[in-house]
Amino acid sequence: MDKKIAIVLVVVVVAIVAVAAAVLLMNNNNNNTDPNENIQTQLQIRGNVDGNYTIDSKDMTLFNEVMDGKKALKDYPLADVNADGKVDATDKSLLQDLLDRKTGTSVYVVCQDNNGETTTQVVKYPLRNVVTYATNMQLPALYAGAADYIAGYFSKSYDFAEGGLSKGVDLKGSSRTISDAAWSNFTKLDADLKSQGGVGAVLIDYSGIAQFTDARMADMEAAGIPALIYSSADATDEITTVLTLGFLFGGDCEKNAINYAKKSWDIIDYIDGKLKNRTKDSYISFTMRIYIAQNDSTFNYIGASAGGIPYYKINSEFAEKYKGSSSVAMTGPESLSNYKDVNALVNVRSMDWNLTAADIKEEIVGTWEYVSSKGVSSQECFKGFEDKLFYVNNLLPGAVKVAYAAHGLYGDLFSMDWADGILKDFVDMKLNPLREQTRDTVIPYFDYEDYKAAKG
């Protein structure tokens, strides 16, 4: 009898332990859920429950359904407004403040961390006194109309296009490095702005993340300065970056940014629609005149957004050779000699505007005939590919770049006049970087014919 009781007791204890362990494990799983997983949204702000371009009453309706359990949080991850892994009254209160665009509200912004993973940063609404790093982030901020809210910048490479930065303090970095002295200037600026809450955020293009060392990230964390990091060199990510920054700066910036984003998506949708039944062309992307963009480089995305097929997807040897997210300098004609079947060469180049006719000719000829300090000639590298090569100005709004790339790839479907019309539409939006520019003062695109004409 005693033996039977002992067996029963053992079985009961084992069962209780097993159930308890299962409960604990399940709870652990819940706690381990990363609130930054599965986020796909246009406006990168928590509270934008439906993932569209703005936060409005529809988001509150959806939020209530998630809170009531009618819809799953995993399908609407941005319903977790404060990124604490659960949806509750605190989230609701925050969302209401976002709907009211209430000053001082903590806004939970979805962005990248310094490893490129999705994360959430908190900024105060409306965002003010930002510091920017790298042209690919500075232009989206200026396109969002935030010139007045940029307190400082580490470097400025294009006098006219980035002229809007001049209201901020030059922190004396360079386009490639942030020196210790420049970082010291940044901390001094934060101290100078202390009465206004200090630097509101640092806006960083992910391609320049190497300058934000662990020590510098630790500085920002200790000071409570959020780092908003985006891969804004990508033409499509640039659109969501403008949209998100516009929301954060608030007021007219938000309206400008929504217009900008809607117009941009319309263009991309139009291109997609026209190419639905069309055989797609392959392309190789280039940057810095003679550098081949590696497979995962953001410079590859412009051609893809314009309906092209990146060459690495159809040529395994090329794919193997150009693995990575950076770029590789060509050494001569042999760099492209094995890839003669590619349909187009998309060369992405940043060219400032506000140019005269003579400036434009000089820029086109100079770019086409460029010879590097190591003696590598652009003309030699692209020999035999002249009719496939075209340049797109990287400083243009993302959708404009995509439009010109679409013209370069599918000239029969997308005329130059159509692309020029899109550029004009963006100029007419009164965007700061494009202020009072015309097709005659900007080089948005050029190809071999333009080179021959410029050369005379």
Place this chain on the structure above:
Amino acid sequence: MAEYQTKEQVISEYHRQMFKKTMLFVACVIGVVLFVGFFSLSVYPGIELWQAYEVIWGHITGQEFEPRSLYWWADRYIWNSAIPHALAAIIAGASLAVCGTLMQSVMNNPLADPYSTGISSGAAFGAVAAIIMGVTFATVGGETGIVVNAFIGALVPAAIIILVSNRIHATPATLILLGTAISYFFNSMITYMMVTTDADTLKSAYMWQIGSLDGMTWSSIPLMLIITVIGTVFVLRASSQLNIMTLGENSATSLGIDVQRFRMLCLGLMALMTAAIVSFTGILGFVGLVAPHIVRLVVGSDNKFVIPISMAVGAFFLLVADYLASVIVTIPVGVILSLIGSPVFFILIVVQSKRAGAIY
């Protein structure tokens, strides 16, 4: 030696000598404080020199700066970067100067320095083995593995010499010759490892051997400081015996010192102190050689004064060299030490020889 006619003259000369000693010590301390300020400005140039001192003093006295104010940012940079860097230079300079004084007195040899017994070669062997072969005494690799290896490697030559000395009659010359033999052995092993590795690893190993204070953090300070303080206390307490040792082995024995035992004790202590420094910094030459000579030139040979003033001179010398190396020209401090140290040492030898007819 000058002859004094009256008691007043003797007192006056005594005061003059004391003044010289005090002035040299105070000048070095002021120099150290000044360069700590310069270091602070180098890591946080957004403030004035007086503000740097205000920040340092505020931190020491527990003042809390308002977050994100200028002083908060300056404190963050100065305290996390400039102070550990400068402190490492001060401790290393002082410690190597004490070791140099100790070696020169115990060995009764003006050319003896902390590395005369093969300590530098042992440390370099340990570090290079960690860098090139990945062989470490520590369970962890990387920086910690290199430090532990260098520390143990530095102690090996001293241990060998002490063990051998117990079985033979070891004169100071014998000890230095043993050290030289051990150095040659370790150097051959280092050369073998360096010629068999790739260029990047070779550069890392070579840079370690040159000696540098770059990248010093607070984690490097405690071991350096504790061993330096303990060693210095012992050396200061033994300064009378060290004075006697300079009279020669027979005189020291007749005055009641167990010369052999005392010498081994000093050797062991000096090895420990040097190991605690070079394992973090790499080989820093000339400090232990030059600092005691400068001090003896000015204040004479009494170790009661030579030891503390050498510490101040060594600390100042290394701090200035490190400032020049890391802020002005951006090269490893070992290069600057050699550049400054060798001509200074040359001049010292000439001046001392002209003055006394001998260099010690």
